Amino acid sequence: MFKINVQSEPFDAGKEIAQLTEGRTDIGAITSFIGLVRDFNERPEVKALTLEHYPGMTEHQLKKISQEAQSRWPLLGIRIIHRVGRLEPSDLIVLVIVASAHRQAAFDACNFIMDYLKTQAPFWKKEHTSSGDYWVSSRVSDTEAANRWRV
Amino acid sequence: MTQLTHIDSNGQAHMVDVSLKQITTRVARASATVTMNQNTLDLILKGKHAKGDVLATARIAGIQAAKRTAELIPLCHPLMLSKVSVDLYEDTSLPGIRIESLCKLTGQTGVEMEALTAASVAALTLYDMCKAVDKTMIISDIRVNEKQGGKSGDWLYTDKQTSTTHETKDFEKNNIKVSDEINQDIKPIYVRFFAELRDHLKEDELTIQIEELMEKNFPLTIEGLSQYLKEKYSEMNTVLNRSGLMVAINHQVSEKKSPFSAGDEIAFFPPVTGG
CATH class of the missing domain: 3.10.20.30 (Beta-grasp domain)
Known part of the structure; x- marks a missing residue:
């Protein structure tokens, strides 16, 4: 039902979607989200970033988030890949694919998973810029986005 | 010799007032064994039993039982358990099933009665589920293996005592308070x-x-x-x-x-x- 990977290797979203839908005739909608490294964040000229995670707990949290999404919407599949290690601007960081019979569940669940991933999965970004390295701070807007889903 | 806390000065049973005891995290582990025919054990492990998944049912029964300990044992306090786990293992040396339970809470009383109840009821459920094919099953070795937290300190069961006339003495000698002699084991x-x-x-x-x-x-x-x-x-x-x-x-x-x-x-x- 769901597959979760935390890895340093790049991913291919097309391949992942093909794998998720292979041999299935019940899926009517697929939504996906891909997050990329920007060259401008809290400071300009971001040259690279290093993503750290908490092995074991990160996977556990992503699984819990997926289970929560599955309990809220009628989903047919979830695929999450999050990269860790050193990444450069334009590199892909995260992929979330959600499959369902109808589009609304897939849209909402994908949005929900990203909001929760951003506030509950233990990942931390350190950005390397021309003016030095710093740990990225969490955003209030991310917390507010996650709070929208409270029941 | 320690006084029995559930007996008051008139020799009557009473429930101990624990309101002045310190709130600590308490953990207790208990176990029980069910010895059975090899055929019965095979039936359970293969999940082929007529009554369905014996191990899963026994595990849930144990967890449910821990929560009801206060209703079963007259002087037990009702507790807000924060964790109950019951695990069942195959033990080929019996042959049979070994049940291990763990109860945990943050509070003012120990949880060994809950752990014992969980192990006992899991064993009874095993018997109930399998009695149609094996009436000779034996439930035994129900005991507390470990206690953590509380006034009397941490305690581990050590498997050394022999059933002689000096049982009580041996029991005290071999079941050392962890705080005294086997600290490094925590x-x-x-x-x-x-x-x-x-x-x-x-x-x-x-x-x-x-x-x-x-x-x-x-x-x-x-x-x-x-x-x-x-x-x-x-x-x-x-x-x-x-x-x-x-x-x-x-x-x-x-x-x-x-x-x-x-x-x-x-x-x-x-x-x-x-x-």
Whole structure:
């Protein structure tokens, strides 16, 4: 039902979607989200970033988030890949694919998973810029986005 | 000789007033065995039994039973258990099933009666599920294996006593209070720090002996651990007072009041910034 990977290797979203839908005739909608490294964040000229995670707990949290999404919407599949290690601007960081019979569940669940991933999965970004390295701070807007889903 | 706490000065049974006892994290482990025919055991393990999944049913029965201990044992206090687990293992030397239960709470009374009840009822359920094919099953060795927390300190069952006339004496001799002689057997806790916290401390993991906290009367909760760390290492003040600080016990998001026990991994980290 769901597959979760935390890895340093790049991913291919097309391949992942093909794998998720292979041999299935019940899926009517697929939504996906891909997050990329920007060259401008809290400071300009971001040259690279290093993503750290908490092995074991990160996977556990992503699984819990997926289970929560599955309990809220009628989903047919979830695929999450999050990269860790050193990444450069334009590199892909995260992929979330959600499959369902109808589009609304897939849209909402994908949005929900990203909001929760951003506030509950233990990942931390350190950005390397021309003016030095710093740990990225969490955003209030991310917390507010996650709070929208409270029941 | 210790007085029986459930008997008052007139020799009458009564429930002990625990309101002045300290609130600590308490853990108890108990076990029981069910010896049976090899054929019965095979039937259970293959999941082919007519009544369905015997092990899963026994496990749930044990968990349910732990929650009802106060209704079964007259002088037992009703408790808010924070954790109950029942595990069943194949034991080919019996042959049969070994049941291990664990009960945990933060409170003022021990949880060994709950752990014993869980193990006993899991054993009874095994018997009930299998009695149609094997009436000769024997339930035995129901006992407490370990206690942590509380006034009388930590305690481990050691399998040395012999059933002689000196049973009581041997029992006391062999079942040493952990605090006296086998301190090294209590596992420490592992405290981890991530991202900017680790950079600040220049340390990613500390091993902390639980006895150190207990000696100084810090409660075995996240809050108690924080106070202990801040008192011991001045640089912890910045780290542990950080706004939005998050904490996890064994990979589970936890709170200030969350209790932990020996062997746990506790992680402190700043708000997350993935995605």
